[in-house]
Amino acid sequence: MSQSKIMPMSGFPEWLPGQRAVEQHFLDVIRSTFELHGFAGIETRAVEPVDRLLGKGGDADKEIYGLSRLAAGEDDGTGPDLGLHFDLTVPFARYVLENSGKLTFPFRRYQIQKVWRGERPQDGRFREFIQADIDIVDSGELPFHYEVELPLVIADAFARLPIGPFRIQVNNRRIPEGLYLGLGLSPEQVVPVLRIVDKIDKVGPQTVATMLTEAGLSPEQAATCLALAEINAPDSSFADRVRALGVEHPVLEEGLLALSAVMDAAAEHAPGLLVADLKVARGLDYYTGTVYETQLVGQESYGSICSGGRYDALADDGRNTYPGVGISIGVSRLMAKLMPGLEATRATPTAVLVAVTSEDERRESMRVAAALRARGVACEVAPVAAKFGKQIKFADRRGIPFVWFPDTAGHSVKDIRSGEQVPADASTWTPPADDLRVGIREV
Known part of the structure; x- marks a missing residue:
């Protein structure tokens, strides 16, 4: 039997010992910071039923790795029943439902694990990568002040690491949803339009405008969607600029009031930490309120290295609902950007x-x-x-x-x-x- 040549596998990063020591330092700091803020660590299985993963992740639905045995026979069905999780929020919601009788709410958890997405590998994007998540879930209702707390925790962790200046951008999903509905779009159009607008940093406003008209919007509707996406502010003044667009809808007003409350509270506890940026949409379907993205200042073209948001219906068993808010550090994505400028003091733990x-x-x-x-x-x-x-x-x-x-x-x-x-x-x-x-x- 001939031996196949060993070749690197794109999208599955492996570090040398010294680089792994740098990554481990980041993980240790992140973990200890999460624990300082009272988050308890958990770990969930790597696989979930495919039917639970489907419909939760926007474009990630196309990238789920199905799990099957090589020796599976024809009578095992037409496709895999299990898939590798593409994030840590969907399995966490399932974990909450399974263990709700054993957990004390509000439940604060952190989770640092690998996830898998079958997307095209590129700069900072991998098929196997580490995420570090924190979430707070409650039973029935979740106070908005947790939406302010989570970015403060991330800021604390990043302040202990050599990552340079960063900016946490925040939006509320009800703002674009309400605006789209106020423009006359149907509820079925809202999520596809959100996904298109979420690509604005990747492909630019001109391409997004074309994509919106191809999706059935009029040029005027597309222009208003882009006008909303251009609004950003370091405080709650964004709300007046949105209202000046002349679109009215109860969902829009609800979102403006909620985001204003988050911005006002953040300004009191950490002035300058949050920026209201209304182009932030997040492509994952389960977000219902505040959404976050974090960029390295001066390297905005690299995209977000930390993101998340509020989800009200992801953990719902038909009798009880456990709304939550979470934020996730893309550790592998962050390390890919920072690693060339960092090194371990030695490549071995041996002193x-x-x-x-x-x-x-x-x-x-x-x-x-x-x-x-x-x-x-x-x-x-x-x-x-x-x-x-x-x-x-x-x-x-x-x-x-x-x-x-x-x-x-x-x-x-x-x-x-x-x-x-x-x-x-x-x-x-x-x-x-x-x-x-x-x-x-x-x-």
């Missing part, structure tokens, strides 16, 4: 290489390593009892900063970067704080 004097003395080196690990110092024992110079070179190639030398006359440890060597006791010695754990730095 100390314990040298081996001879194979007969390896047990002594292992005892030293055990004593260091018991005190939280990451270390490993040299693979072979070579000359000390070779063991030092081995540590240098791995990026290990310290080498420990066991000796019957007294142990010592050497910082191989500076050359300084000092006596040391495994029960008390600790490396400097900057060397104890792998860190990251800008390059």
Whole structure:
């Protein structure tokens, strides 16, 4: 049997150890920030019934990976019954319904997992990627103040990471929906038009205008839809500009009041954090209220690296409804943009290489390593009892900063970067704080 050539697989990112250390640092900071704000971690299965995934994700419906056995027979049906989840919100809603009797509401959860979408790989877009989500769900009703809280949590996490300036854009889905209805569009046209407008940053307003007229809108209707999408403001003044368009509808007014309340509350707690941007629509069908997108300032063409919104009917079992609001960091997407400018302080977690004097003395080196690990110092024992110079070179190639030398006359440890060597006791010695754990730095 001939061996097939190993080739990279587009859309499925894999990092080298040093890059993975940078990603892990981001994940650790994000996780700890979520926990500081009282979110409990969960993990859901990777698969969901296909019929639950269908109809939840807009264009993602075309990108769901179906799951089937290679040995499945013809009598197993015409298609797969299970699919890999394309986001973490749909499985979370199912999780809430299954466990509602065991959860305390409002329930605050975070979830950091991989998701899969069969879309065309491109800059920052993958087929397998990590998302980090926070959601708050309640039973029956969900107060609007949670819609203000979530972007504050994201801002806290990003402030602890070297990502540079960012902007959280916010809209309310009822604003464009109400405007479209006020223009005379049918309820069935609203979601397709929302999806088209959501592409404005990708294809530009001219192309969107053409797509809208091809979808059945008049040139005047299309122009008003684009005029709405052009409105943005750092405060609630956007509402007057929307009303100046001359379109009236109860759903539109409801959305304007809701978004104004979010903007006013955010201005009190974090001035300048949110920008009302009425072109933000979010293509996923389950959003019903506030929606968020986050862009890196100066790199707006890259698109959103953190998004989400409110959903009122996603978790509904026919008897009880559990409305929620959530926001998701596209970790893999963010890392793809930032990774070229970041590096780990070392590619291995090992802070100390314990040298081996001879194979007969390896047990002594292992005892030293055990004593260091018991005190939280990451270390490993040299693979072979070579000359000390070779063991030092081995540590240098791995990026290990310290080498420990066991000796019957007294142990010592050497910082191989500076050359300084000092006596040391495994029960008390600790490396400097900057060397104890792998860190990251800008390059």
